[in-house]
Amino acid sequence: MTTLSQTALRPSPARRRWRDNPVVDFAVSQPLGVAGLVAVLAMVVAAVLADFIAPYDPVAIDFEAMLAPPSLAHPFGTDSFGRDILTRIMYGARTALTIGFISSFIGCTIGALIGLASAYYGGWRDMIVQRGIDLLLSFPIIVLALVVVAMVGRNRVGGIDVNLICAITVPIIPRAARVVRSAGLSIREMPYVDAARAAGYSSARIILRHMAPNVLGPYLILLTAYIAQAILLEASLSFLGLGVNEPTPAWGLMLSGNSANFYQTAPWMILFPGAAISLAVFGFNLVGDALRDWLDPRLKT
């Protein structure tokens, strides 16, 4: 009876081989994640190939087409300067992805290192770091970003506003540090960490070579989740006039300025950039959630 039951539950060898491919396994087990991935890939394609596939120049003014509704010539309509909204959304994906990915990567990486170090050392050092993190976590993410951007102003290097990235990165660091520290606390107690200590390895080596690879799962989940958060923050700061400057195409910026005056007569001015922000955030969150579920061994048993 027992043997029969186990046989019935075990996938066939052919199916098992098929599911051994991690990509296929992810696709089969996380269909919503795949949907999110499609949205993210669409965004990446738009950002990378904007120069080739966008129908118009994103900054070219055409007053003859001012506030034109969606049509074949302008599928998403035009803004108050006659600029094609579809084109600006495509180029806006470039702004969102660049700032979103860089901010999230730097924020999560620094946060992960701080979290791991805090977990590894423990004691009074852990307590000081955690109280500092508590302090930073007490500020809502947008408020902290606003404070940073107001303090450091703007500093464009190679077309990218480094200070804006800083402003978005800072609120991510304590959040990533707190999550990675939790994972790090259990890893610290693992026998292989004790073995590394006993072998006389330096703290830096233990943290980077032995602990860090074991928090890759949560790190990747944080990375994707905070790309969404960073895109939202960039859009919020640009909407408030503290982010990207005109005429650079940016989704948040497209919702501000003259959009406020024309949204009743030309709703496409806010509808499509708003949808782009929602879709991007939704897509990255779906991917992040799917990764979390897929990598979590508890959900596989």
Place this chain on the structure above:
Amino acid sequence: MTDLSAFRPSRRAVLQSGAAGMALMAAGPQAFAQETPKRGGILSFAIAAEPPTYDLHGSQTFAVMQRVAPHYSTLLRYKGGAYPEIVGDLAESWTSAPDGLTHTFKLRSGVLFHDGTPMTSADVKASYERIRNPPKGVVSSRQASLGKVGSIETPDPQTVVFKMSAVSSSFIDEVAASPWNAIYSAARLEKDPAWPIRNVMGTGPFEFVEHVAGSHWVGKRFEKYFRQGYPFLDGFRAITMSPAATVNALVGKQIQAEFRGFSPAERDRLIKGMGADAKVQEGGWLLHQDISFNPKRKPFDDPRVRRALSLAIDRWSASRSLGRISVLRDIGGVMMPGGQWAATEAELEKLPGFGKDMAANRAEAKRLLKEAGAENLKIQLLNRAIEPYITAGIYLIDQWRQIGVTVENHDAETAAWYASIGGDNFDVVMDSYTDYTDDPTTGLPKFLSAEKWPIAAPKFNDPELDDLYARQGATNDKAERRKLVRAFEARTMEQAYTVPILWWRRIVVMQDAVKGWTMSPTHMLYQDLAEVWLA
């Protein structure tokens, strides 16, 4: 001195405004005089920018003027409901000698500062000396307008005499009625000439209560104000908010007014949202949007580069298109379009950057850039993060792109924008200039050398421009003066240190319940709020 024909409410404004608003607009100054003011109430109004200073002498922005003006008085002022008629403010009477070289002002007696000390001729002298010869650490934005004042004498506490070194054809307008020339306490200035930069204390209708940066500015009625029965309001609250928020706040009755002006689209939204409560007033604006090039930086030290960038701007198209989405509308040179000193269309078309053949203009611009070795030019535009600056910036970047110039735009907050200008930290800066009377002597300093206009964005030295300015102010022959103004204008456009893009069109919308405020072609006048009342 001022041609009022250039300033009148538009028919459209009257037709679009509510019934009460229409009645007021149609009746004009008569209605202003006939209505019986009601005492009491707090006026809440919006201001879109934070003040970089509290010092009226060193300011050019409405962000300072509209907050600080209610706390101060000037020698003379423009009469409520009768712009540009001038009446005494602190001065009870004034006389000018036939030769125009002496102006004597008799001051009112019993005028008190908010700290209870009496105002005398010593305070007037100290204030004007501060503007004429600003001490170290003090910025004077009106220094040029006092250039012809030789000395200021105070024979007694109630008399001030201005001795001129040369005739100034518009002395009364340019000096005594300037809303920037507030009278400060001599005692306070003696202790610290920079005191007014961070403190407020005058003889105006309202006492200063508080300023919370980014939030609000509050004033309360000064019970010992020298004009009996004024002000009508118990106080005012100026709230810092963006134009988009201002529209919603007006519709939602959270504020009663905004005095600077709205874009046509904002006006239409307000009329739709406020209905009969909307009072709409429109007219010309003594305010031009302009760009200044930094001649201390290469390649902007080359007039060919500056002229090329001015040539590339299609002002005629800008007027048609930007006029639909912003307050930028009228095409003009250095003087207000439609005014008595303005260039005619034919005269304008001869100036660099005002010709209607844009293909030829752009070809010439490219040729000049090539000749100057500045092809594929990359520049940084310092802009102000406020409308219509942003709109003008977007347009300029597109125009310059068409001659192969790449622009990196930087929209800065007001304080940061001023700091960058003060530190010469810009390639090209989007700027504006507002005047309070349509007179060349008050309108042209923006285009002068740094020596004559120390707060100018571009620091250059052009004796020819300065000489033309001095000569136009010294003659009473109108035809001769007009000729000199045209020569000044031509020189300005050729050298292109600072060039106008478009002039603004003023559209003010407020709650109909706000009475006694006078519409004028500048947002710097009638802001002491002494005559404003709430129905």
